[in-house]
Structure formats: structure tokens, C-alpha cells
Amino acid sequence: MNKLTSKLKGNKLAQIILLVLYVLITSLSLYLAQASVTAFLLLLFSLLLLYYTELPDRLKWLIAGVVLIGVIPFVSSTGPGYQSYMEVATVVGIYVAMALGLNIVVGLAGLLDLGFVAFFAIGAYTYGIFATGQAANFMPFGTFPLSGESFWIFILIGCFVAALFGVLLGIPVLRVKGDYLAIVTLGFGEIIRIVFNNLDKPVNITNGAMGLASVKPPEIFGYQFVYPNQFYYIVLGILFLVILAVRRFEFSKIGRSWKAVRENEIAAQSMGIHLVRTKLLAFAIGASFSGMMGVVFAAKQTFVDPTSFTLLESITILVMVILGGMGSVPGVILGAAVITILNLQVLTEVTNYLNQLSLDGVISFPEALAPAKMQRFIFGAILIIFAIYRPQGLIPSKNPVFDEESLKEGSKKHRKEQITVEPDKGFQA
Template identity: 80%
Template sequence: MNSYLEKVKHNKLAQGVLLALYILVTSLSLYLAQKSVIAFLLLLSSLLLLHFTKLSYATKWVVAGLVLVVLLPLSASQGMAYQSYMEVVTLVGIYVAMALGLNIVVGLAGLLDLGFVAFFAVGAYTYGIFATAQAAEFMPFGTFPLGGESFWIFILLGCFVAALFGILLGIPVLRVKGDYLAIVTLGFGEIIRIVFNNLDRPVNITNGAMGLSSITPPQLFGITFIYPSQFYFIVLAILVIVFLSVRRLEYSKIGRSWKAVRENEIAAQSMGIHLVRTKLTAFAVGASFSGMMGVVFAAKQTFVDPTSFTLLESITILVMVILGGMGSVPGVILGAAIMTILNMQVLTEITNWLNQLSLSGVISIPDALSPAKMQRFIFGAILILFALYRPQGLLPAKNPIFNKELLKKKPKNTEISLPKEGANYVHPNS
């Protein structure tokens, strides 16, 4: 058995065949058993298996696109649970994009941020104010609410406005670090939430604690996006852009500067790295991703209020980054997916199942230990186990190691392709 596994481990063809069979079986299982959460999760886990294969980078993109764009929506679309499945994966995509943004600030630049959800709120309110009649309360011109076609422009506007707020946050925190940096960013997040909660007087801009309701849904070519299955493709498209951007930034000059600042600010500055510009860039880029997803969140929920952007949300996103592995893009994606699926689906399904058993008299559960009350306890216990046995994260970050001899022999303006998980080298694009 061990010899067979060793052969598969080094055989790309065998890995590809086994992965194809796995995807086919899980897709058919979900297609035939629409209410099977296990089949749904097993199909999603094929992306994790794909990450560990030795297939080429381009092949992985093709397979991942086939699973996410074709097989998952098609397999899940044959039953009543279709929209609930799409709701889960849409929220997974939203949190993955925000976790990737926070990973730039925390994982790459080493700047502990406990107020990251503030940028999410900025993006959501940027669209929510103008996509409702609320803008007419303080705008002397224009007709509000704006049409659903403006949603696509507001994705970019939410990105730029959140980046601006990221710079505004970065300016005062440049003089602090460590625990004091965490305190300042925590205060910034709470200030943003309180401002939105009280900005209904003397001029009513955010409608205060009542929030903004009946937000105009997106429209494109006469199609109105109101279902999770439609927002899924919007989130997927934005997520691909975010992922490619993060991967390019990670191994670019600014990405190496972020890592240098994270390791030692004095050494980085002595090597000519501009600390102020580097830190502000990290805050701005990370915030921009969160702002874009805030716009999508507001359009999907059609309602936003300050209670959606609490400190707990910021901590949850930070836990996603730490759980997956700080500085690791695949790890952050895995951490965000696990956290979201646990909260949204797995623990909820377990709670519903135990409640049904209790109501039918199969088991007797005391009120103090009711599944609804114990859900957060179970979630916390799972996080503790992860922290104890995987302190570096589920998929720790890997720094690329290049062969000096190959670099010396390399002609100018050419690239060296190194294997993803060779004995000594890791290719930065893997």
C-alpha cells in the first residue's frame, strides 16, 4: 500500500486520473442527493486535493474553473437546497477575499489590524447610500436611488474609497507597533461603526441605527441579480481578480518590501525600503479588497446597518488568516473556507439534527446544554484544537528558494520554472 501511494505521489497522470474520478463521483453524488451536505462539502474539498497534486499551474486553473463554474452550480441546481448551497459558497468567496486583504496587512507586512471590518462597512455604505433614497436627504442634485447598472461602477468606487480610508488609518498608526498598533486599529474600527450608527443627525447620511433597506440590486443587460446563485458568479469573478493580484504582489518588489518590514523594520530601512510608503500601501491594498466585497454584500443583502460590522467580525477574519497560515495565500483561502462553512453550514446542520432527535424523544438534552447554546462552544473548541496541533496554520507559508547556479546561467529576460514541491525549490507561481 505504501509503495502504491509513493508511486501515485510522484506520478502526475495517476494523480490526475484519481482526482478526475473523485470530482466525477462527488458531482454525481450531489446531483442525485440534493439534500446531502456531505456530498456538497466533498465536492468543495476537491479544490484542496487539487492544490496538493503535482499538476501544472495552468492545469490547476482549468480544473478549478471547471469545478467552480460548471460542475458545482450544475450539480447543486437540481433541488430545493440549490440557493442555500450557493449562499454558503458566496459568503465563502466574500470572506476569502477579505481574508486575503487582511493577509497583506497582517501576514505579509506584519501589521496587526483589529479593525479590518471598518473597510468592509465603508464599501457597503458607499453603495447602500446611493442605491437607496437616503442620498436624497443630503444631495441637492441627482435622482436617487441609482439604478442597478451603477453597481458595477460602485465596485470600483468602493475599492478606492476603502483604500483611501486605509491610508487614513495608516497615517496615525505609523508611529506605533505591536500591541499599541492593535489597540489603535481596534479603536478605528469601533469609531467607524459608531459614526455610521450616529450619522443620522444633524444631516441624515446613514440613517443611523435603522440602517439602509431596499438597496437596489445589480442589473446587467436587463437581468436583475437577486438570487445567491447569481451573486455567486459576481463574487467568483472578483475573487479571481483578488487572487491574481495578491499572488503578483506577493513576489513583486513591494511584496518583498512588506516581508522585510515584517521581519525587521530597522534592517529594512537600512536597505533603502521606505517604511511609510510601504506600510501605507499595505493598508490601502488590503482595504481595497474588503471595500469591493462590502459593495457586493450590501447589494446581496439589500440591507445594511451598523450591527453587521462589529469587532467580532474583525476578529473572525483575523482568525481565518491565523488558522490558515499567516502569509500563505492557499492557507488563508482554506482558513476562510473552513471558518465560514463551519459557522454557516456544518454546525448549523449538527444543531438542527440534534434538535430533531430531542423533539422526537430519541435523546434528552438539558436546556443548559441545548445545541443552539453549545454551537459557539463547539466552534471555539475546534479552533483551540487547530491552534494546539497546527500552530503554524493549516497550510504554512513557503518562501521560494532559487538555485543559484541556474540563476547565474539564466539568459537575460527569461524565467526559470522550478517545480512546485521539489526537494529543494518552490516555484513562486505554484
């Protein structure tokens, strides 16, 4: 095995060939055996392999784009499981974007936010209220529901409203010390849920516990987005922008000041970083990703009610970030994908399998131990184990290291600087 990896290392051609072979084999098996969830998951796994190849970044993006836009929808499209695969992929995309948002708050800026799902709820309700007849109850002008074409504007509106709430929450809270922040955000998440649950009187804004039903689907030039395979492309588009933004932020001035604040507030302050402003920005940007995906979620589900936004959801997103690696973009994407697939596919499949076994009388399996009910147990265990044994997560974050000599030379000869990477020391202490 070691021999094999050492041979592969450095040999880009072999890597490409192996990767293409892998994608071909898995796509073929998915194409032929449509009901196989395993084949679908293995095909998704090719993206992780792609990450570990040593190809140039542009080529990686290109291949990922081809696999995501072309291969996955195409090979799964012929069978009966098409919509359910696309549903899973869409939900994965939604959670990846949210986890990337939380990653900015927790991973980069080091602020533990336990009420993150509140911003998701705000986004979802922003679209939900105006895309159903609900808004007519309190808006004196305009006709509601708005048409599906307003969805595209509402992505931006949801983004801004969530960011606004992030700032509103942040202004009072960010003055207190770190660990109080966890409690206050936890409280905020609950408050938002309780408020949405009870805001059907005196003016019926959110329709209370009944929720908002039949939210208008998105529409463009008369083309309606109804099925998961159509939402898949919307989510993919937003996700691309989100990843681009996160990569840009991470290595910019503001990203570096987030990391500085995370490591030592006092030292950061003495280097001229405005603490409150930096933290507020992290809160607002993280919240805005969540708000955007809230709008998409509302349109996809066509139904919004307060039970979708419980504490368990907030903790789920936190688990994604911790599992993948705080501050590491590829890690968080991996973590979000793993947890979502675990939630949607693996746990239910295993539960069905065990139920089937106990129906056949092979084993007696108590209902109480059904894996689908054990989310809290599994998430709790992941949090403890990763906190103790691997706080840097599955894929640790990396900081670029600039070689001083080559920088000096580079400035003389106007040559592009050499950038190498080394592991981020932040969470390994």
C-alpha cells in the same frame, strides 16, 4: 497507505484520473441526493485535492475554473437546495476575498489589524447609501436611488473609498509600535460601527440603527442580479481578480519588502525600505479588497445595518487567516472556506440535530450549549491552539528559492530559471 502515496507521487496521469473520478462521484451523488450537504462539501473538497496534485499550474487553474464555473452550479441546480448551496458558495467567496485582504496586512506585513471589518462596512455603506433613497437626504443634486447599473462602478468606488480610509487610519497609527496598532485598529472598528449607528442626525446619512433597506440589485443591459446563483458569478469574477493581484503582489518587490518589514523593521529600514509607505500600501490594498466585497455584500443582502459589522466579524476573519496560515494564499482560502462553512452549515446543522434529539427525548440538551452560539468559544480555542502548536497554519506559506548556479547559467543561455520552493521560515521560530 504510505505505499499508495509513494506510488501516486510523480504519477500525474493517475492523479488526474483519481481527481476526475472523485469529482464525478461527488457530483453524481449531489445530483442524485440533492438535500445532502455532505455531498456538496465533498465536491468543494475536490479543489483542495486539486491543490495537492502535482499538475502544472495552468492545468490546475483550468480544472478549478471548470469545477467552479460549470460543475458546481450545474449539478446542484436541479434540486430544491440550489439557492442555499449557491448562497453558501457566495458567502465563502466574499469571506475568501476579505481574508486574502487581511492576509496582506497580518500575514505579509505583520501588522495585527483587529478592526478589519470596518473597511467592509465602509464598502457596504458606500453602495447602500447611493443605491437607496438615502442619499437624497444630503445630496443637493442627482436623483436617488441610482440605478442598478451603477453597481459595477461602485465596486471600484468602494475599493477606493476603503483604501482611502485605510490610508487615513494608517497615517497616524503606523508611526506607533506594533502592539499598539492592534488596540488602535480595534478601537477604529468600534468607532466606525458607533458612527454608522448614530449618523442619522443631524443629517440622516446612514439611517442609524434602522439600517438601509431595499438596496437596488445590480443590473446590466436590463438583466437583474437577484438570486444567489447570479451573485455567485459576480463574486467568482472579483475573487479571480483578487487572487491574481495577491499572487502578483506577493512575489513582487513590494511583497518582498512587506515580508522584510514583518521580520525586522530596523533591518528592513536599513536596506532602504520606506517603512511608513510600505505599511500604508499594505493597509490600503488589504482594505480595498474588503471594500469591494462590502459593495457586493450590500447588493446581495439588499439590507445594510451596523449589526453586521461587529468585533466578532473582525475576529472571524482573523481566525480564517491564522487557521489557514499567515502569508499563505492557498492556506487562507482554505481557512476562509472552512470557517464560513463551519459558521453557516455545520454549526447550525449540528444544533438542529441536537435539538431534534432532545425533542425526541433521547438526550436532554440545554439550549445554552447550542453549538451555533459557541462561535466565540470555538474561535478562541482555534486561535490559542494554532498560536501554540501550529503558528504556520494548515498550509504553511512558501517562499520561492532561486538556485544560484542555474540562475547564472540561465542568464548566459537565456534559459528560464528553475524555481523550487521551501517552507517560509517566518512563523516557525
